[in-house]
Amino acid sequence: GEDVEQSLFLSVREGDSSVINCTYTDSSSTYLYWYKQEPGAGLQLLTYIFSNMDMKQDQRLTVLLNKKDKHLSLRIADTQTGDSAIYFCAEGDTGRRALTFGSGTRLQVQP
Amino acid sequence: GAVVSQHPSRVICKSGTSVKIECRSLDFQATTMFWYRQFPKQSLMLMATSNEGSKATYEQGVEKDKFLINHASLTLSTLTVTSAHPEDSSFYICSASDGRGAGANVLTFGAGSRLTVL
Numbered sequence: 001g002e003d004v005e006q007s008l009f010l011s012v013r014e015g016d017s018s019v020i021n022c023t024y025t026d027s028s029s030t031y032l033y034w035y036k037q038e039p040g041a042g043l044q045l046l047t048y049i050f051s052n053m054d055m056k057q058d059q060r061l062t063v064l065l066n067k068k069d070k071h072l073s074l075r076i077a078d079t080q081t082g083d084s085a086i087y088f089c090a091e092g093d094t095g096r097r098a099l100t101f102g103s104g105t106r107l108q109v110q111p
Numbered sequence: 112g113a114v115v116s117q118h119p120s121r122v123i124c125k126s127g128t129s130v131k132i133e134c135r136s137l138d139f140q141a142t143t144m145f146w147y148r149q150f151p152k153q154s155l156m157l158m159a160t161s162n163e164g165s166k167a168t169y170e171q172g173v174e175k176d177k178f179l180i181n182h183a184s185l186t187l188s189t190l191t192v193t194s195a196h197p198e199d200s201s202f203y204i205c206s207a208s209d210g211r212g213a214g215a216n217v218l219t220f221g222a223g224s225r226l227t228v229l
Contacts, residue, residue: 031216033217035220040223040225041222041223042115042117042204042206042220042221042222042223043155043204043206043218043220044220045217045218045219048217088154088155092216093216097160097216098145098147098157098160098206098218099216099218100157101154101155102154103153103154104153104154
């Protein structure tokens with residue numbers, strides 16, 4: 001079955017860049033997603049990338065996809081304390097099936 | 112933008128009682144909704160896929176008689192935890208495909224419901 005893995009924890013200083021990594025196993029994944037979860041809340045979509053793309057940039061967020069290695073990363077530029085949260089990567093295909101989520105990476109931003 | 116409302120956000124109940132959690136898509140129709148369960152410091156585990164007008168599809172290991180799902184309209188799915196026990200205590204999150212992104216199955220999530228069974 002599908003498997004999505006992430007490192008559990010990342011700590012950065014305010015103003016630095018954060019890079020959160022994710023690997024997945026399903027080669028048929030069509031879309032890869034990044035979601036953010038703040039304490040006690042649901043998940044908020046940050047961005048997603050189509051599998052035939054290598055990179056997608058949206059303001060402070062940059063997503064890099066290496067389809068050959070099945071590796072996805074999320075770079076947050078100029079990380080702020082408000083970025084402290086758990087970040088989940090997820091994979092899915094076209095259609096209406098549920099997404100498969102990684103274990104989440106807890107990002108701690110130190111002032 | 113697409114909004115999914117989930118209610119209640121917190122519920123505490125006694126062991127043996129049943130609890131109903133509602134998930135509503137506020138500004139879009141959702142023929143399919145997904146119910147996830149999240150344990151502390153863990154990822155989301157898909158419990159079931161809720162289909163409007165038909166029976167839900169449960170993931171392996173999820174008791175369908177324990178977790179009753181009803182998707183009676185295009186904007187409402189309910190999850191009822193029957194005869195709840197302390198091990199059912201968890202954070203339950205619903206989501207729906209909001210149609211954003213051509214081809215991408217972008218899910219909008221509710222804020223989650225924290226169930227505590229005493």
